[in-house]
Amino acid sequence: MRCDMKEIGYQIVYSGRKTLSLQVEETGELLVRAPYFVSKREIEAFVLKHQDWILRQKERLQAKKELPEPKEADLLRLQADLQQILSHYAPKMGVTYSAFKLTSAKKRLGSCQPKSGRLCFSKDLWAYPEHLLEYVAVHELAHLKYPNHAPAFHAFVRSFLPDADDRRKELRNFSFDAAENSFERSRM
Numbered sequence: 001m002r003c004d005m006k007e008i009g010y011q012i013v014y015s016g017r018k019t020l021s022l023q024v025e026e027t028g029e030l031l032v033r034a035p036y037f038v039s040k041r042e043i044e045a046f047v048l049k050h051q052d053w054i055l056r057q058k059e060r061l062q063a064k065k066e067l068p069e070p071k072e073a074d075l076l077r078l079q080a081d082l083q084q085i086l087s088h089y090a091p092k093m094g095v096t097y098s099a100f101k102l103t104s105a106k107k108r109l110g111s112c113q114p115k116s117g118r119l120c121f122s123k124d125l126w127a128y129p130e131h132l133l134e135y136v137a138v139h140e141l142a143h144l145k146y147p148n149h150a151p152a153f154h155a156f157v158r159s160f161l162p163d164a165d166d167r168r169k170e171l172r173n174f175s176f177d178a179a180e181n182s183f184e185r186s187r188m
């Protein structure tokens with residue numbers, strides 16, 4: 001939910017489960033699944049206790065994506081692609097963002113500050129194919145309406161991208177193969 005990478009930010013999903021669990025999402029976001037009766041303090045302690053594990057997961061996620069440095073033209077194209085996707089989907093989704101910027105975030109592809117309407121996207125997205133970039137952008141736009149990953153959030157995303165679940169899986173497995181330059185023209 002924030003652009004600052006130093007703190008461990010996380011989102012809490014409450015449900016009828018009996019134990020706490022952690023999940024690092026494909027976007028690098030941390031989800032804490034919690035029973036209804038657990039306090040914020042207990043959750044905070046749980047996250048702190050497992051911060052080594054969390055960092056390892058984030059590193060593992062990153063290791064799959066050893067990207068070469070983008071050229072200026074790659075970043076300009078990413079900027080333009082994002083602009084196009086955001087201005088196409090924001091009105092359709094009934095949300096308003098105030099600004100977006102590219103960041104050097106390595107462990108998180110996108111983030112959203114619902115209060116200010118600011119969106120951040122990792123420069124690494126320059127190497128991602130269009131349909132995955134689109135998923136990340138729509139995912140972050142959806143957070144302007146649902147600041148969590150509750151089922152309603154995913155249903156909302158799916159109502160605009162019916163194959164969103166497939167794209168999420170693909171995003172999780174996406175790896176960049178520099179030798180093949182396979183990323184090169186998958187984007188229009």
Ligand SMILES: [Zn+2]
Pocket residue numbers: 027029139143148149
């Ligand atoms: Zn998210």
